[in-house]
Amino acid sequence: MMNYEALADRVLQGETLTDAEAMAILESPDDDLLPLLHAAYKVRKHYYGNKVKLNMIINTKSGLCPENCGYCAQSIVSKAPIEKYAMMKQEEIVAGAERAASVNAGTYCIVASGRGPVNRELEIVIDSVKEIKSKHADMTVCACLGILKPEQAKRLKEAGVDRYNHNINTSAAHHSSITTSHTYDDRVNTVESAKEAGISPCSGVIVGMREMKEDIIDMARSLHALDADSIPVNFLHAVDGTPLEGTNELTPRYCLKVLSLFRFINPTKEIRISGGREVNLRSLQPFGLYPANSIFIGDYLTTAGQESDRDRQMLEDLGFEVDLEPLKKTPATV
Numbered sequence: 253m254m255n256y257e258a259l260a261d262r263v264l265q266g267e268t269l270t271d272a273e274a275m276a277i278l279e280s281p282d283d284d285l286l287p288l289l290h291a292a293y294k295v296r297k298h299y300y301g302n303k304v305k306l307n308m309i310i311n312t313k314s315g316l317c318p319e320n321c322g323y324c325a326q327s328i329v330s331k332a333p334i335e336k337y338a339m340m341k342q343e344e345i346v347a348g349a350e351r352a353a354s355v356n357a358g359t360y361c362i363v364a365s366g367r368g369p370v371n372r373e374l375e376i377v378i379d380s381v382k383e384i385k386s387k388h389a390d391m392t393v394c395a396c397l398g399i400l401k402p403e404q405a406k407r408l409k410e411a412g413v414d415r416y417n418h419n420i421n422t423s424a425a426h427h428s429s430i431t432t433s434h435t436y437d438d439r440v441n442t443v444e445s446a447k448e449a450g451i452s453p454c455s456g457v458i459v460g461m462r463e464m465k466e467d468i469i470d471m472a473r474s475l476h477a478l479d480a481d482s483i484p485v486n487f488l489h490a491v492d493g494t495p496l497e498g499t500n501e502l503t504p505r506y507c508l509k510v511l512s513l514f515r516f517i518n519p520t521k522e523i524r525i526s527g528g529r530e531v532n533l534r535s536l537q538p539f540g541l542y543p544a545n546s547i548f549i550g551d552y553l554t555t556a557g558q559e560s561d562r563d564r565q566m567l568e569d570l571g572f573e574v575d576l577e578p579l580k581k582t583p584a585t586v
């Protein structure tokens with residue numbers, strides 16, 4: 253058996269996993285799962301103790317997107333029967349922040365479908381964020397509005413946006429199998445624009461989109477190179493009517509190996525078990541919090557999450573605590 257604990261110690265000393273070691277984690281026998289999780293927890297605990305960050309999403313604009321992302325129920329090519337609506341009003345967005353505060357979600361994520369925000373949409377988000385920040389100064393506000401121009405990033409920063417999410421989603425090599433309406437570089441450039449504006453970058457992936465294990469390793473390394481502070485790891489919940497309909501290639505044990513790999517490659521970062529947690533990790537969800545230190549509570553963009561009471565119970569049962577610390581720069585990348 254691979255010495256996972258020694259690997260954790262090396263990671264804590266600033267070493268990087270070799271490709272062979274990274275692959276060995278993804279291909280590790282199921283019998284190794286507990287030693288692997290134990291080692292991943294050693295790294296997670298070093299930086300985050302037993303704290304779990306809670307994030308809550310609001311989908312401020314649903315569907316009506318001209319892009320063709322194969323996993324997304326909101327895209328122009330999706331036939332999924334989702335609710336479609338234009339950008340919400342400021343009051344509704346602010347009311348969502350109140351709901352997030354009431355369940356101790358430290359981060360409120362303002363998400364909108366589309367290639368990128370038009371002026372009117374950007375202004376609504378800006379005004380909403382100003383109002384939210386005037387009421388909840390310690391709440392981390394994250395915006396996720398698609399491809400962003402540098403001047404738009406600047407305006408969001410001035411309004412008080414702490415974090416910007418734009419996922420790389422998959423590896424550079426696999427990207428064109430998932431969407432052809434924008435490029436991998438478009439995505440990376442948006443993360444860079446957010447960083448240049450002084451906004452903390454959040455960027456993550458969707459696992460289970462018919463990629464190879466090499467792609468998973470590449471994604472984890474790309475996010476390390478991008479220095480993403482927050483890394484949502486989604487597990488594909490293929491929605492009927494989307495191009496990826498019927499794709500169901502993950503097991504709960506494999507998801508845990510992926511999360512452990514992400515912790516080893518991005519030891520200091522906030523790693524969030526994101527969309528698809530309930531359907532893919534199923535009864536093993538609690539184990540995911542040994543490598544990861546963050547979850548979404550409430551619903552996802554177009555699919556329902558489990559009730560926040562059950563998540564709260566899960567944390568309590570694990571002996572973990574909600575992380576209420578306001579955002580600060582994650583520890584320097586090793």
Ligand code: SF4
Pocket residue numbers: 317318319320321324325326327328364365366367398
């Ligand atoms: S992921 Fe975003 S850009 Fe892609 S289709 Fe969905 S809403 Fe549009």
